[in-house]
Amino acid sequence: MTEATVAIALGTRPEIIKLSPVIRECERRDINYELIHTGQHYSDNLDQVFFDQLELPDPDHHLQVGSKSHGKQTGEMIAGIEDILLDVEPEVLLVQGDTNSVLAGAIAASKLDVALGHVEAGLRSFDREMPEETNRVLTDHVGDYLFAPTETSADYLRDEGIDDKRIHVTGNTVVDAVGRHRELAAEKSSVLDDLGVAVGEFALLTAHRAENVDERDRFAELLTGVARAASSLDLDVVYPIHPRAESRLNEFDLDVPDRIHLVEPQEYLDFLELERTARLIFTDSGGVQEEACILGVPCVTLRENTERPETVDVGANRLVGTDPQTIHDGALAMTNSTTDWENPFGDGTASEQIMATLRQTHSVRTIQ
Known part of the structure; x- marks a missing residue:
């Protein structure tokens, strides 16, 4: 059996980009992690290019689920992620955003003794016809650590009755990645x-x-x-x-x-x-x-x-x-508008804040 402190699940290119700073922060802090790729996206070859360009390690697990109907895709990912979590026994599973991979990870972790951290929590379009909106809401309501990118997102979570102790405003990891x-x-x-x-x-x-x-x-x-x-x-x-x-x-x-x-x-x-x-x-x-x-x-x-x-x-x-x-x-x-607006998504330290929060509030261990 493999042992890891943190598991990180991703399945699309935006998730690879936005979780890349978190992966690097795990490495910087010597935190043992397992990387789970659901294979939700269309092109595995182009996904691999993203890993190569961002200088990320290859995933430890690749479910290769591919493009299917929402139910089939999500169901296969729940079962696959659950098997990995049972084997690896991480303390925390991190997911990012609003894809079916996120929902699958949230359901799998919520049924096990694994804390769930949602990176980019609290986003709301208030359009229930969007599948992504369902994924966001359900993941936030079972999450243990809700890493909201802005105070607006945090307020949406509070408005839905979520305990303020679960909400942490960190900025958005996309700023880290773009920077x-x-x-x-x-x-x-x-x-x-x-x-x-x-x-x-x-x-x-x-x-x-x-x-x-x-x-x-x-x-x-x-x-x-x-x-x-x-x-x-x-x-x-x-x-x-x-x-x-x-x-x-x-x-x-x-x-x-x-x-x-x-x-x-x-x-x-x-x-x-x-x-x-x-x-x-x-x-x-x-x-x-x-x-x-x-x-x-x-x-x-x-x-x-x-x-x-x-x-x-x-x-x-x-x-x-x-x-x-x-x-x-x-x-x-x-x-015709000016472009001197202020970036509302933080100062580029979101990944540092996320891992610092886990260290302070959970028994996240470092490799000795």
Whole structure:
């Protein structure tokens, strides 16, 4: 039987990025940990590139669950994570965010003598139609350590009746990750030359959420609005196409407007460099909203709501939905706004605070 102090479960690229500072902090503090990869994402090969670029160790366990229906995927992950926790017997399981991997880890740990720590706790879109919202709420209510990125997130948890002793405001580990890798991306990435774009002379688009790409008319409106805004701003749009979105484009036989250029999904450093150097970012991703805010790049969110309201509050982000004219108007407004907002997600020490909290309040041991 293997013994570990901390188990860390992840399954998607955003989790790899946001948990990378936590993994490094375990290593810095000589804390024994086991890394569990559920294999929830589409491309194991691209996942491995993320591990390589972030200089992370290979996972100790890989469930290779893959893409399935919510029930099948989550059920397989619960069983797999439970087996590992029974074997490894960690004191704490850490999960991050709002994926099915997070929910599976939360259920498995809550049934065993394993404390659960939720990194990025307390995010709320208040849209119960989002599967991620269900994952967030359920995980927070069984979690022992709720590491909220902001006071707003902490207040949401308190409003739901969660004991304040379980809530710890640490900032968001995405700040740690971006701070560590933005200069590395600028130094090592050749993506601008590869794609033939120049700093500040293009827009970046990410769109992959089911509510945006699984309905033909909505997806078409989204693309029309982005292209209309890009035309008014005289910008080309780089769109690293998510496999789900690419499949729907083909299925719906949608024409992509000339201003929008489809490219392959990008490795982490290349995507970070695209974010850093874009004039404007269009997205339906929560993580990209955060990164744009941290990097000082105006963001237009192609959704009616966001679980990152702090980005809107500081003026870094605007919610526009998928109506073409609203997208156009929001994009022009954001490009004319100032970018001197204050980063609301902390000072880049979230991973240190998370591990310090576990050391202070739990019997987290270090290797002697």
